Amino acid sequence: MNGNGYVEWIVGTFVLIGVMFSFLSAVGLIRFPDVYTRAHAVSKSANLGVLCILLGTFLYFLLTEGYFSIRLLLGVFFVFLTSPVVAHMLNRAAYRSGVAMAEESVRDDLKEYLKREESL
């Protein structure tokens, strides 16, 4: 281990947290029963994982080479901004195109709301 071993520990922690979140979101993507729960798993934890990995990369190049990468910060900002929008649009498209919810789900408030809106 060389002089900047602590950098490797910090960056390794960030990268490991990010990779674990990505893996857990993949497990959720396989095992959850319908579209909406899968979107819930994917849109939060996968993007949090990516944010941790990008932050680890940013810290690595900042601490070892003194390179302040504004592009990675913009990437973090952009992913953070666009991932909820993507999940919202996909869930909305799935609901409007009539994808059924899982059998375990107990109430559907949006259906009553849409029915009331149509009857007006």
Added chain:
Amino acid sequence: MFQVFLSGCLFILLVSILAALYRLVKGPSMADRVMALDNIGVNLLAGIAILSIFLRTYAFFDIILLIGILSFVGTIAFARFLERGVVIERKRVR
């Protein structure tokens, strides 16, 4: 040592991309498939970030930003297509 650790992280990312590919092939509805594609794009972005630590270069940072933007635009276009049947709506003359 650090390189081996980064290789292991890349392998775990590969496993999660394979899981998203399984959902992409099997997914019962169209929204599942689009969501799996978006997840593959996000994981690819993370993989490129880890690879740029692995190779100690910062030549790939543009690619990270570019994949983020392209994945967002493609997913929004697919979602609009699923919801309304068209991606770009024309002005209707009645």
